[in-house]
Amino acid sequence: MPGLVMLLAFTWLSLFFLSGINAFHGLNNPNPEILLSMEKARFVNLAINVAMDQVLDALDHIKLQESKSKNVQERAALSDCWKFYEFTIRQLIQILDPGLKSTSLDILTWLSAALTSIENCKTSMIELNFTNSIPEYSFSELISNGLASMPSEETTKFVVAQDGSGNFRTIKEALNAASNKKRSTRIVIHIKQGTYHEYVEIGLRMKNIMLVGDGIGKTIITGNRSYEAGHTTYQSSTVNLFEGYQGTLWANANRQFYKDCHIYGTMDFIFGDAAVVFQNSFIYARKPKHGQSIVLTAQGRSNPNETTGFSIINCKVQVGPDLKPVLSQYKAYLGRPWKKYSRTVYLESFLDSLIDPFGWTDWKDHSGHSNVYYGEYGNYGPGSSTKRRVKWPGYRIINVTEEGKFSVGKFIDGQVWLPETGVPFSTAI
Template sequence: MHFNHTLTNSFIQKPMTFMHLLVYTFFVSSLLCFFALPSLSITDNHETICGSTIDPNYCKNVLANQNGSIFDYGRFSVQKSLTQSLKFLNLVNSYLQNSSVFSQYTINALEDCQLLAEQNNEYLSNTYNIINQASNVLPSTQAEDFQTILSAVLTNQETCFGGIQSTSADPRVKNDLSSSLSDDTKLHGVSLALFVKGWVPRKIITQSWQHNGGNLDFHNGHLLLKMSNRARAIYDSARNHGRKLLQTTNNNSVVVIDMVVVSQDGSGNFTTINDAIAAAPNNINSTSGYFVIFINAGVYQEYVSINKTKTYLMLIGEGINQTIITGNHNVGDGNFTTFNSATFAVVAQGFVAVNITFRNTAGPSKFQAVALRSGADMSSFYSCSFEGYQDTLYTHSMRQFYRECDIYGTVDYIFGNAAVVFQNCNIYSRLPLSGQFNTITAQGRTDPNQNTGTSIQNATVKAADDLAPNINTVQTYLGRPWKQYSRTVFMQSFMDRLINPAGWHEWSGDFALSTLYYAEYKNTGPGSNTTNRVTWSGYHIINATDAANFTVSNFLAGDNWLPQTGVPYLSGLV
């Protein structure tokens, strides 16, 4: 998403994708839905294999003179992707070594690319190590993990590209990196497609109904914790000081290896959130438990970035509008990319946040200004608030879950390319700049093989207080297609009358209208009437069988990882 001074939405645009078009058909049938590409014989040639990739001609060039099975082709492509990702990282590093000649914006954009390229190198290396040993389909959970990772590789490429394509970026950097990014992205798309063909088992989506995860109630009382003696002492000390702690609803527990308290008055272990995070152990595994950071009420003017080593952190505040993390970085001032404008950013696996407000106070005149960005796999947010205007909540990549959260914004204020489910959340559109319209979502899927999309279930969609008197003059839409294969579903949600009868808005002309997947299922309220909705071929009014694809259980494989977080959830449809 790049900065432009023009106020109308049509020119406040994210960079257009540079990938080629491919008609993508999302299909379901009867009670069971099968997502599988045609099976391949053990020695299919590369022309057959490339036939259904996003760019068959490019794929054929990559695999030219190669022979073998789908697994051989896949390993070759991923290995080539890994080699290219390392070359690109070295190119970015070479520019950063001479950064004194560049503007602050260009340096920030290069640092974004450096971080994202480092991630891609790790993701591709891990993928190659797995498939180099596997000559058959992977177990479904492992296949889901690596499809998620390879989907994120493409998202990282797009994010880097978007930053350096800004008018604020140095032309030398823009021209040099853009070519490499474009070629490498096509290569990574081939690797993802071949991985899906070779190693991902046919996925059976079952129709699922209400099933409560049966987890913890974080609002009052005490939490049953499995913890060390030191952690118990801290917990008891916090309780004795009158903190609102946690409560179990049916004898469940969250495993905690240690915990600390942040308090600005000096009564805790730390006075800043960043210091507490720095003290957390590195690379906790999923079975060890969480490092818990209790954050006392207060306004914390900090920019927090949780790197990949700080896994399985749980941050617990004292409540929405009680524990507030705030900043004002933005694109409008000319120094920051959308990616690094975030007040709070996290990429560490297994992150959990509870009872916290994340805020960006830049205001609508500063355009893109992110309150929270998550690229953390299996991250969850419970009873949190996200406050901003344009681009409030950046669900960047990987798998994410939001429960009973409040989200405030104007233009594209829930955006990104994660596989994400919002459940029982309140979505509040605010008053935008004069000449703008509101768009709730801008989903960024660029490839039909990515397992990404935005699912909004059992939400309440209303006007914020500043917009309420103006809903007859300010138009609000459910979303618009940021990228070619944008995928967003609203289901079982209440939509107030602020929603325009068309429901959805185009991005630019007919871009993506046939390749996107937008759907609605059993929504209620005056804004949910679908009689006058858009007639795009990519828009659908779906049934329960289709909707089941976008539930926590099926879309996120959430039953495998959400129970340990203690965050309540419904596996299926309400």
């Protein structure tokens, strides 16, 4: 049945596209470029409506399957998928809402986020070997086609303090309050000095949330879940960040910006499929388990039209204190391709001696060499030499013109939405 739905959907869309051109032809001889733009917009609108119907159907199936399953791991993976598909629906609703007056970049961002969320569900199911728990649908193809067709606020402040001097004692309590607050304003959550042993989730209904600590080494969010311990990749992330082992920072979707952060981890500890810029931050490799390698990033771009990737600018990649005494026992790499079109660049950053001369490493199935986009430009330090880097078709030493595409201004359109946050940033490299 899903296959039939896909066939009908594409037939309907194709017929509309062709008949729509005929219908508009001759109306004062409109500009062909404008006409094509109008038809593309209608095509995307129809594709998103069909995709939304299918995702809603998938949500019903997940709910039924989760209630019947007696396997704890299957229920965990289905729970992940429920959250991911709910997120997908919200992205699609935004695209279809004319009241938002969305730009083309907004729509591209939301389409990319929706596709990423669907891929995240697949990852959770594959990791725990439950690939048959959800039927095949065509919404990934519909959203991919949509991608291919595309051409000041008030602030509420919450304070989190373990000593009781703020509004809340835990970050989770503050986020729950933010979720329940009806508003269109930005919410800034100031997390006072302390070590917070929490697994923080920025919920699907939360937007315009900003977390601010008391400074490097003062506000620490930490956790130690891992895939090996029975958690899915999604569940093993600590929060948007800061100190962990495997899966420290899940940069899941949409546009994100990190500045002056200290990020610690071992294996794939910066991962996800958002469009992200890291600026003036420190990335520390920690001591992994015996026999493991250290991999800093695992970017998950699964479609060549997605606007996503990791841009690491003016950062320092260094050895963590626990790794220093045993550094010679381990190899460390800048990244590996979590998904087929993985994209990561390191620009004008310090790379310490821990980085292996090859620079980058394979995923388990040794795929993606041709389709990845891995680049370096202007880096320095003992691990920055590119002479012995991998010879993959997708790896390149980029030039100054290409470098500019990954700036805060160009890559995440930072000059539009960052000024209102009050966070200092540079739009250039």
